[in-house]
Amino acid sequence: MAKILVVTSGKGGVGKTTTSAAIGTGLALRGHKTVIVDFDVGLRNLDLIMGCERRVVYDFVNVVNGEANLQQALIKDKRLENLYVLAASQTRDKDALTVEGVEKVLMALKEDFEFVVCDSPAGIEKGAHLAMYFADEAIVVTNPEVSSVRDSDRMLGLLASKSRRAEKGEEPIKEHLLLTRYNPQRVSDGEMLGVEDVKDILAVTLLGVIPESQAVLKASNSGVPVILDDQSDAGQAYSDAVDRLLGKTVEHRFLDVTKKGFFERLFGGR
Numbered sequence: 001m002a003k004i005l006v007v008t009s010g011k012g013g014v015g016k017t018t019t020s021a022a023i024g025t026g027l028a029l030r031g032h033k034t035v036i037v038d039f040d041v042g043l044r045n046l047d048l049i050m051g052c053e054r055r056v057v058y059d060f061v062n063v064v065n066g067e068a069n070l071q072q073a074l075i076k077d078k079r080l081e082n083l084y085v086l087a088a089s090q091t092r093d094k095d096a097l098t099v100e101g102v103e104k105v106l107m108a109l110k111e112d113f114e115f116v117v118c119d120s121p122a123g124i125e126k127g128a129h130l131a132m133y134f135a136d137e138a139i140v141v142t143n144p145e146v147s148s149v150r151d152s153d154r155m156l157g158l159l160a161s162k163s164r165r166a167e168k169g170e171e172p173i174k175e176h177l178l179l180t181r182y183n184p185q186r187v188s189d190g191e192m193l194g195v196e197d198v199k200d201i202l203a204v205t206l207l208g209v210i211p212e213s214q215a216v217l218k219a220s221n222s223g224v225p226v227i228l229d230d231q232s233d234a235g236q237a238y239s240d241a242v243d244r245l246l247g248k249t250v251e252h253r254f255l256d257v258t259k260k261g262f263f264e265r266l267f268g269g270r
């Protein structure tokens with residue numbers, strides 16, 4: 001049975017698109033046919049992070065409007081056999097997506113894919129609502145800051161009350177917390193909330209903790225999802241998160257301040 005997974009948050013700029021690209025790619029790496037759908041009309045970030053921006057001819061809105069069919073709009077990843085991207089429209093207005101239009105496209109994707117990963121726009125407005133409305137599971141991306149945690153809490157409330165599952169009285173959306181841009185040094189200096197603080201406030205199962213990492217910027221600049229950089233801390237943390245999403249028990253890493261060894265101090269490490 002195909003699963004619709006939304007990557008959402010209250011606040012913008014927390015790492016949703018980075019996460020959508022990494023998780024989607026990780027699922028495909030493990031053999032699951034996956035499509036990542038960009039709901040951020042007007043911004044079109046996902047295709048850049050996936051490195052397929054030059055191949056976008058038709059987008060999500062074109063399919064909703066019947067100007068192209070799914071086969072024409074789906075962009076096949078050049079690295080992985082079973083990974084596809086449906087890009088957001090860059091030029092259309094934000095109202096181009098409707099509940100009916102989104103439903104039509106998502107139900108068609110469910111026929112063909114095991115996982116449909118929806119990259120949500122920021123905020124709690126229409127775009128974010130459409131991205132989460134049909135979800136079976138949600139990854140709530142949160143930074144270890146009070147404002148981000150508060151906005152995530154609001155999003156959890158919406159998932160539990162405004163989704164289709166909620167409206168139909170079905171089993172609720174399965175919620176996962178993903179803490180990103182985690183900096184153990186700043187946590188130990190008291191500048192950021194720690195994992196336990198965030199877990200206590202949100203009371204949602206922790207899918208993963210992604211460290212603040214130079215590797216993320218490097219990866220997005222080169223159009224390679226960071227999970228493919230298996231030498232990087234962020235890539236490894238995303239990899240663990242994908243395993244947990246698929247039901248494996250994996251211990252959390254990168255939570256504590258690492259004392260740099262002599263050679264690392266000498267030559268620099270990441």
Ligand SMILES: Nc1ncnc2c1ncn2[C@@H]1O[C@H](COP(=O)(O)OP(=O)(O)O)[C@@H](O)[C@H]1O
Binds near residue numbers: 011180210211
């Ligand atoms: N783990 C991380 N370490 C460092 N920078 C990160 C990390 N995750 C995301 N970023 C950066 O944060 C910014 C926002 O990320 P993005 O995924 O576009 O967020 P959103 O989709 O929520 O707006 C980008 O510049 C991205 O490179």
Ligand SMILES: [Mg+2]
Binds near residue numbers: 045
């Ligand atoms: Mg984004």
